[in-house]
Amino acid sequence: MTPNSLSWLMNDFRDRTEGVEHVLLFSRDGLKLHWDDGLNPTAGAPAATRDRVEYLAAIGSGIAGLAAEASDKLxxxxxxxxxxxxFPGRQLLLVNAGHGAVLTVLAAADAEPGLVGSEMVRLIDRLSEHLGIAPRQAGAPA
Known part of the structure; x- marks a missing residue:
């Protein structure tokens, strides 16, 4: 499967889930796998805009790694x-998406995190059908 070949699924999630601005599935080590088209680089855009998907994958990977380390140490x-x-202007939500994968959503500050989270779990179920990702299990490492 080629990188971002499931953008249609990510776009559908973004468009039907209130408050969601962007969605990205990445590997635990920060490799971007699939994302919504809004994160695609645009020709002539500033570097910060072109690299949004890379930044979001790196940030999500760092947060997931830090949380895993904190869990281990505590x-x-x-x-x-x-x-x-x-954050005052947005929310960043991360969900364990199966062995070695994390689903990250950037949402508006007023988005309902419970609703977004439950829709993220549904998206993971849909993604697992296409990627062969093992279904997520409570307590399993991201």
Whole structure:
């Protein structure tokens, strides 16, 4: 499967989930796998805009790694299934998407995190049909 060949699925999720601005599936080590078309680089755009998908993958990978390390050091019993960061202007939500993959969503500040999170789990189920990602299990490392 080629990188971002499932952009149609990501676009569908973004368009039907209220408050979602961008969605990205990446490997635990930060390799971007699939993302919505809004993250695609545009010709002539500033470098920061062209590299949004790379930045989001790197940020998500760092956050997931830090959370896994914190869990290990604090004896929390495994990596978190969900991570939500609330910023004044946006939310960043990360969900364990199966062995070695993480789904990340950038949402509006007023998006309902519970609704977005439940839709993320549904998207992971749909993605697993196309990618062969093992279904996520509570407490499994991201």
């Amino acid at each position: 004896d929390c019993g495994g990596s978190p299934d969900y991570i939500t960061l609330l």
